[in-house]
Amino acid sequence: MSQPIKTGVCSFGHSGSVFHAPFLHVNPGFEFTAIVERSKDLARKIYPYVKVYRSIEELMADETLELIVVNTPNTTHYSYTKMALEAGKNVVVEKPFTVTVAEGHELIELAKSKNLMISVYQNRRYDSDYKMIKQVVQQGLLGDILEVEFHYDRFKEELSHKKHKEVAQKGTGVLYDLGSHIIDQALSLFGMPQAVFGDVRMIRNNSVIDDYFELLLYYPNMRARIKSSYLVREALPAYILHGRKGSFIKHKADIQETLLLKGLMPVGEDWGAESPHEWGLLHTEIDGQIVKEYLPSGKGNYMEYYQGVYEHLREGKLNPVPPEEGLNVIKIIEAGFLSSETRHVVEL
Template sequence: MDRIIQTGVCSYGMSGTIFHVPFIHVHPGFEFAAVVERSKNLAQEKYPNVKVYRSVEDMIKDPALDLIVVNTPNYTHYPYTKAALEAGKNVIVEKPFTVTSAEGQELMELAKSKGLFLSVFHNRRYDSDYKIITEVVQSGVLGDIQEAEIHYDRFREELSYKKHKETANPGTGALYDLGAHIIDQALLLFGMPKSLWADIRIIRKESVVDDYFELVFYYDNMRVRLHTSYLVREPMPSYQFHGRLGSFIKTKADVQEAQLQRGLLPNSPGWGEEGIHEWGLLHTEKDGKVVKQFLPSPTGNYLNYYQDVYDALVNGGKNPVPAADGLRIIKIIEAAFQSSKERKAIDL
């Protein structure tokens, strides 16, 4: 590599240990140079050369760092990203981009004014299941799509051990957490809807944050439904697409998170490969004949996000997830809360 990007990570919790540091460590163009741990030194036990800071503010001041990964609780994304940009650092900020669209707009303009790189970590764009969905939709094999449904469900009555996710702070709840992923996927596939309707609820017994939502996106000749519930023990297919020629249904089956939790690195054999039992079902017409077949998914790999970041920073490539993409998701979330509160569709 012509250049090594010195990278600091703002948190060494699950996001840091699972979704960021392994990829920074494996990619030859990045150096995991610094991390924030308030009281422990867990990162140094695994990565002896990393420098440990006790506060984000101190790490951002490090003149050796080129890139800061803001992977702290949602309500801190805005102040930490702003501080990093003002310090002249390029930034990757975890999804959701910010809590409000006003915050996102300000950060986007700040990065532009300083000529700095600002990207939102929407890693689910690099999932195996989303890749095959994209291929099917773009191929036109379903004909004119009339309806689509994307689910991100789980079964979890108990509250998360991550207290910041279960406290009624700005930016908490399922819509900001899981909704940001499937909203992003819907927007990439179909663009911004003309209007939306939403129902957002709290359904777990002890919860104080939303853990159920249903969104309906209205397009001229199509409807897209997005759904999350924390009380779905037996999930239905996560992706359901129906067109004038046929249907495609698919489970949410990307294996990368499970592999990372087992301690595997993204250069391991079999990385990101779905099992054959998770292949999506295509039932459509081709050349006047009915076809019913299972389609294998491409390999998922979040390392490709970091490769895209490297190309953008070093080779003048395209930002894989520009701030504008993150901003429109926040605008959708704001409109969804308004819709649920007012019990009506909201024009966008």
């Protein structure tokens, strides 16, 4: 194997401890080298070999680092990614890629000018449930897809204890947060739509950010409805697909985040395996016969993303999530807000 990629992570909160550090730790293609913790030393208790910096600036100045993971609040993604690129580092930046389309364009051009990588950490592409949806679509089990509905709901009346999530500014709110995941999933499957209609609202008491949205994506022969709310106690299926031949219905069931929160490392043959009672229901017609059965799900594995980053940087393979795809998500988000404000369909 080539030289491991020396990697620094910008924070060790929920994101750093759950979605990044464990994968950098167990993948031999990476060397989890450094992390920023402004006052605590939590990372060193789990990863005693890691260097702890007290500021982003110290991390960026580490000349040994080849890759920086920008996993800080949404509103800092642009500035920290730009700082990393100007320091000569490749970047993995969490979703949303940026807050505005203009910021995204600037970063893409900067990375190209320096021959550096930006990759957007859209980890929900590697959930077991979404991978099953992708398989059903690609195998044509439903015939021509006519209508899909993707949900990512929660039940949380109280405001977040993470104060940066509850500030009335561009880049906060459920459309940027959970919306980035399911918009990306829809675009990955079906490409960019022709137009967007959006309904974006605040529904929790005392909320100053959007905590409900519904987007309708217009395709030539299909519609995709993308929805999220913080006040859904009884969750609907996360994925509902209707095609000319049949339907597929699937609940959100990926188990990886639960396992990672327990402190488990992403290893072993059973990693990311769903329970059979979570499998999706297929009701369709195959070779003239009506089929109604639960399809066994594959396994979710966020390591596939990081392995893709390694193979891109070391072997010249495709970037697993190029910044242009992250930028398309922001185009949909901006169109959704504009549509909701004007109550008009926004052409793309």
